[in-house]
Amino acid sequence: MAVKKGSMVRAVRETLDNSLEASASDSRFPSYIFETKGEVVDMNGDYALIKFGQMPAPNVWLRIDQLEEFQ
Helix, strand or coil: CCCCCCEEEHHHCHHCCCHHHHHHCCCCCCCCHHHHEEEEEEEEEEEEEEEECCCCCCCEEEHHHHEEEEC
């Protein structure tokens, strides 16, 4: 999948659980990043800024390989 601005995505638990990002912060990720759709609002190198609009939640930067198209 080619991630670009405006894409609807969700996080992939298997790639996020043991990642550098998980070890750098609280590894208890909220379930909504895996279950609801988020919109890519910005990109910088290998990272995408995801906005989850279903509920009031902060935007989050994730690596592109930690995302999949929301279906």
